[in-house]
Amino acid sequence: MAGRKTADGKIADRRTSEHFNRGSVRKADILAWLKERGDYVSGQEICEHFGVSRTAVWKAIGQLRAQGCRIDAVPNRGYLLLDTLEAYGADGLKSLIHTKWAGQRLCYFDTLGSTNIQAKVEAENGAFHGTLVVADMQTAGRGRRGRGWVSPAKTNLYFTIMLRPDFAPEKASMLTLVMAHATARAIRAQTGLDCGIKWPNDIVVNGKKICGILTEMSVERGYIHYVVIGVGVNVREQEFPSEIADKAACLDAECGAKVSRSALLADIMSAFEEDYESFLAVGNLSRLKESYDRMLVNRDRQVCVLDPKGEFRGTARGITDTGELLVEKEDGESVQVYAGEVSVRGIYGYI
Ligand code: BTN
Numbered sequence: 001m002a003g004r005k006t007a008d009g010k011i012a013d014r015r016t017s018e019h020f021n022r023g024s025v026r027k028a029d030i031l032a033w034l035k036e037r038g039d040y041v042s043g044q045e046i047c048e049h050f051g052v053s054r055t056a057v058w059k060a061i062g063q064l065r066a067q068g069c070r071i072d073a074v075p076n077r078g079y080l081l082l083d084t085l086e087a088y089g090a091d092g093l094k095s096l097i098h099t100k101w102a103g104q105r106l107c108y109f110d111t112l113g114s115t116n117i118q119a120k121v122e123a124e125n126g127a128f129h130g131t132l133v134v135a136d137m138q139t140a141g142r143g144r145r146g147r148g149w150v151s152p153a154k155t156n157l158y159f160t161i162m163l164r165p166d167f168a169p170e171k172a173s174m175l176t177l178v179m180a181h182a183t184a185r186a187i188r189a190q191t192g193l194d195c196g197i198k199w200p201n202d203i204v205v206n207g208k209k210i211c212g213i214l215t216e217m218s219v220e221r222g223y224i225h226y227v228v229i230g231v232g233v234n235v236r237e238q239e240f241p242s243e244i245a246d247k248a249a250c251l252d253a254e255c256g257a258k259v260s261r262s263a264l265l266a267d268i269m270s271a272f273e274e275d276y277e278s279f280l281a282v283g284n285l286s287r288l289k290e291s292y293d294r295m296l297v298n299r300d301r302q303v304c305v306l307d308p309k310g311e312f313r314g315t316a317r318g319i320t321d322t323g324e325l326l327v328e329k330e331d332g333e334s335v336q337v338y339a340g341e342v343s344v345r346g347i348y349g350y351i
Contacts, residue, residue: 025052027060028094031069034081035095042078067092088136088154088261096266102161102273103132103266111153113140115160116216116230122162123218123226129164132269141232144214149232150241156250157261160230161272167283169219172227173339174323176201176215178279179229181292182271183211187233189271190264191255196297198351199316199325200339203233204297207351208249210234231268235259247350286321293318297351298344303327305335306343316344 033049034041046057061079065071067089070082084092090108097103105128112118112135119133135158141149151158161179165172180201187195187203187210195205203211211233218225234250236258251259278287285292293299298316305312305327314327314335324336325344337344 025050025056025060026094027064027091030057030060031064031081031084031091032095034071034079035084038081040072040074040077040080045078064091084260084262092262093134093265096262097132097269098266099130099269099273101128101130102276103130103269104128105131107131107133109133109135111135111137111139112158114138114142114230115158116142116214116228119160119162119228119230120216120218120226123164123228127162129162131162132159133162134159134265142214142230143212143232149212149214151232152238155234155236155238157231157233157235157265159265160228161269163227163229163276165224165227165280167224167280169217169222169224171283171322172215172217172224173200174279174285175227175229175276176213176339177285177292177319177323178275178288179213179215179231179272180211181288181295182275183213183231183233183268184295185275185291186264186267186271187211187251190267191251191257191259193251193255195295197292197295198297199319199344200323204351205249205251205254207297207349208247209244209350210249210251210254233264235261235264284321285319285323289319289321298325298346301346301351304345305337306345307337 043054043057047054061071068087069084069092072080072082090106093106107122115133115135122131122133137153138151138158141151141158143149177200180197180203184195184197184203187193193205195203198204201213202209214230217227234248235252237250237253240248275288279285299318301316302313303316312329314329317326317328319325320336324338327335327337329335
C-alpha cells in the first residue's frame, strides 16, 4: 500500500501495521505455519488452511521472499521455509512476537528519520500502549545528550516502544533501566554472550558498547501522556565513526555468528513485557535489582562521577530500588547517583 506521512512530513517507503492488513491473509501467519511444519507444504494445503485463494498464497510467498525470507518452491511438493535469518520486515517480526501487548501493534518502515520521533507521532495519533515502531534504517537517529545515532540499512536494530503508564512522571526514568535489563537478557539468550550493563543503560560486551537506549516522555499537568523508549543494537559488522570506533562493537563479531535481528527483537519484546510487569507490580526496580546488579559491569569497580556540581571518584556498589547508582566515596561515604545530568566513567576508560 502507499506509505503514510511520517514525522518529517515525508511519505515512508513502506509501512505495514495490523490495522492496514485487515481482510487479507496475514503473511506473518503463513510464515509461522511454514516454520512450524518444517517441511514442504503444498500451495493447496496453504490455501485450505487459511481459506484463501491460490493467487493470495502466491502473492504472500512473493512478498515474504522480498522481505528476505528464503522459501524454496518445488513443483508437486510445495513450499519450504529455508531460513529467515536475513529477513527483516513486518511479517517476519509479527510471526515471532508472541507477547500479550508489547509490540502487538507494529509499525515497520524501511526508512525513517527516527523511530523515537515516529513513536511520538503514533502516540499523538492515539496509538495503543505497547505500540512498536521499527525501522531498517534511520536518517536522523538520535542519541543521548543531543548526539546522533548512526543508523545504516540492513545492519542493526532500531526500534521504539511507546507506553502509556499510569504512574507519576518521577518514576519514568526507571523504565530505561527496565529496558536495559530486558535487552541484556534477550541478547544473552540469543547469542550466549556474557553481556553486561554500564549504568544506567548502555549494554556492553567485552568492554565495548553494543546498545544504547534513549527514553523520552510527554507530561501533561503532572501525569504521563506517553513515554517512548528507543533502542539501537549494533548487530552486523560495520565501520563505526572514528569518535566511537574504539568503544563500539557489534554482536556478530563478538559471538562469531550471524545473529537474527528479527529473533532478537522478538526476544527483547518478551523480556521487556515480563520485566515491565515485574516493575509495575511494585512500582520500582526491587524485583529486578538483583539480576540487574549481576549484569552491572561497573559493580565493585572504581568510577568517576561526572556531576556538573563537582566530579568525584568512588567504587560502584549496585543500584537502589529506584535505579540510582550507589557509589562508595574514597572517604567511605555512600552516595546515591541519579542518572540525568550525571554520567559515570571508568577511571581508566569507558567502563
Ligand atoms: C545513546 O546515545 O546511547 C542512545 C541511542 C539510542 C538510539 C536509538 S535507535 C532507535 C531509537 N531512535 C532514535 O532516534 N534513537 C533511538
